[in-house]
Amino acid sequence: MDADEAVREVYEASYRRLVGQLFGVTGDLAEAEDAVQEAFARAVARPRVFLELADHEAWLRTVAINVARNRYRRRWVFDRLLRTGRVWTPPETVPELAADGLDLIAALRTLPYRVRTALVLYHVVDLPVDEVAATLGASPNTVKSWLARGRAALARELGEPRVEPAKESAHD
Incomplete structure (x- = not known):
């Protein structure tokens, strides 16, 4: 079995469970899916290194939680800047595309x-x-x-x- 196929098997076995776990952490299904997908993207980038890990799912969970935490921190800083008026306020609606x-x-x-x-x-x-x-x-x-x-x-x-x-x- 090659490295890419092995990562695919881990994906099939762990993706839904990891999304459920991250949904509990983030409270946002889209954010949970994004964080887990980013974790798998990092695994796919170096499949041989990933496969040498003792516990694939634990590593993916840790990476996904770190991704979600970093996104939360950036969003929190930006929200704080918005509240203080130090950055522009985004429009309430975005124009539709034809x-x-x-x-x-x-x-x-x-x-x-x-x-x-x-x-x-x-x-x-x-x-x-x-x-x-x-x-x-x-x-x-x-x-x-x-x-x-x-x-x-x-x-x-x-x-x-x-x-x-x-x-x-x-x-x-």
């Missing part, structure tokens, strides 16, 4: 993380190529390549003709 916006988000999710992030930073946040490169730890030429590949993939995914925006040369 159907084409949902299609775009679905198409973006098909792209590799760095390509997707480059597209959003460049086209949505309106950062220049150099700043996108610095944010992503890549060269400007690599970012330009990601942008070109990402736009082409989005055009194929959304069934639209490929059009290169003139904007890119203005940012360089």
